[in-house]
Amino acid sequence: MVKFILDPSGGIPFYRQIIDQIKFGIASGNLKTGEQLPTVRSLAVELKVNLNTIAKAYKELEILSILDTQQGSGTFINANGIVLSDEEKQGKIQDICKEFLTVAYTYGFSKEEVIAELQNNNLNNNLNNK
Amino acid sequence: MVKFILDPSGGIPFYRQIIDQIKFGIASGNLKTGEQLPTVRSLAVELKVNLNTIAKAYKELEILSILDTQQGSGTFINANGIVLSDEEKQGKIQDICKEFLTVAYTYGFSKEEVIAELQNNNLNNNLNNK
DNA sequence: TATATTGTATTAGTATTATAGTACAAAGGT
DNA sequence: ACCTTTGTACTATAATACTAATACAATATA
Numbered sequence: 001m002v003k004f005i006l007d008p009s010g011g012i013p014f015y016r017q018i019i020d021q022i023k024f025g026i027a028s029g030n031l032k033t034g035e036q037l038p039t040v041r042s043l044a045v046e047l048k049v050n051l052n053t054i055a056k057a058y059k060e061l062e063i064l065s066i067l068d069t070q071q072g073s074g075t076f077i078n079a080n081g082i083v084l085s086d087e088e089k090q091g092k093i094q095d096i097c098k099e100f101l102t103v104a105y106t107y108g109f110s111k112e113e114v115i116a117e118l119q120n121n122n123l124n125n126n127l128n129n130k
Numbered sequence: 131m132v133k134f135i136l137d138p139s140g141g142i143p144f145y146r147q148i149i150d151q152i153k154f155g156i157a158s159g160n161l162k163t164g165e166q167l168p169t170v171r172s173l174a175v176e177l178k179v180n181l182n183t184i185a186k187a188y189k190e191l192e193i194l195s196i197l198d199t200q201q202g203s204g205t206f207i208n209a210n211g212i213v214l215s216d217e218e219k220q221g222k223i224q225d226i227c228k229e230f231l232t233v234a235y236t237y238g239f240s241k242e243e244v245i246a247e248l249q250n251n252n253l254n255n256n257l258n259n260k
Numbered sequence: 261t262a263t264a265t266t267g268t269a270t271t272a273g274t275a276t277t278a279t280a281g282t283a284c285a286a287a288g289g290t
Numbered sequence: 291a292c293c294t295t296t297g298t299a300c301t302a303t304a305a306t307a308c309t310a311a312t313a314c315a316a317t318a319t320a
Contacts, residue, residue: 011306013278027235039296050280055297066236071297072287084238093239097247100230105157105253106196108210109223115245117227123235141276143308169266180310185267201267202317 002030004038006047014049018057026066026077028123037067037075132160134168136177144179148187156196156207157253167197167205 002025006014025031037043040058044051058075061067065084069075084092104114132155136144155161167173170188174181188205191197195213199205214222234244 023236024232027232053279069297072295074296092237093244093247096230096233096237097244097251098253100226101248101251101253102154102157103226106153107222107226111248114223114227115248117223118231118241118245121227121231123228123231183309199267201315202265204266
């Protein structure tokens with residue numbers, strides 16, 4: 001369960017703020033595998049935006065296999081390990097690691113520095129149901 | 131020294147492709163600290179775009195303290211460690227690591243998995259002059 | 261100090277994106 | 291079966307982003 005909030009300043013589109021909050025919710029363990037998200041209508045009313053704005057966020061995450069949505073029943077956090085094959089997982093982890101190292105090196109950090117910081121970081125998804 | 135290329139398909143804006151290529155050039159060691167980049171005019175001619183498109187890329191990287199530009203002389207790869215204070219560096223590494231872990235966890239990877247993959251990755255910026 | 265070379269600023273046109281309004285369609289519950 | 295609840299599709303509009311044309315300003319150098 002996550003409390004969604006929208007910041008109209010800052011120029012970040014509403015639908016992207018929702019995407020980011022869902023991603024962070026999963027990463028932090030506040031959203032668990034199988035958990036149902038608010039319906040597009042209820043969240044739209046709560047956040048005072050159009051339901052298509054919510055639907056757009058959900059849809060992008062569904063394309064990424066992060067959410068699982070069925071018309072009539074609702075939208076749920078996907079059991080991500082199931083839908084990605086081993087090959088896809090291997091490719092994905094390589095992609096995100098390469099991207100991350102590129103950014104890190106660009107800022108002048110070494111591999112050792114970022115690994116140390118990662119080990120020190122206490123963001124933890126241990127509430128996740130996997 | 132880096133050979134720039136633009137891919138008009140794929141929908142990635144030209145200025146962003148240039149940004150990405152500079153970032154990757156630094157990360158891979160092909161662009162060294164202090165090295166001069168092509169002038170906005172010469173690169174614009176070479177890539178058949180307007181000089182403002184190049185200038186936009188350079189400017190974004192200058193805001194990030196990745197490039198250093200002076201009217202009249204040109205644009206150079208910045209000695210990044212010099213312009214960021216220790217506090218700024220510490221904040222930056224925390225930011226990028228938190229962002230990275232969020233993405234990794236969202237895809238179902240553990241901290242141990244991504245650290246192992248990072249150690250296995252051979253992207254290396256050891257040609258960098260720092 | 262003139263001139264060439266460098267990045268910057270202003271403006272405008274086009275394309276894309278973000279958001280909303282409204283109608284549609286699928287699934288579930290009664 | 292019906293009706294409610296759910297997401298989806300289509301359309302329109304406003305805002306934003308991208309690129310370009312052109313003029314300006316700062317620096318280097320002959």
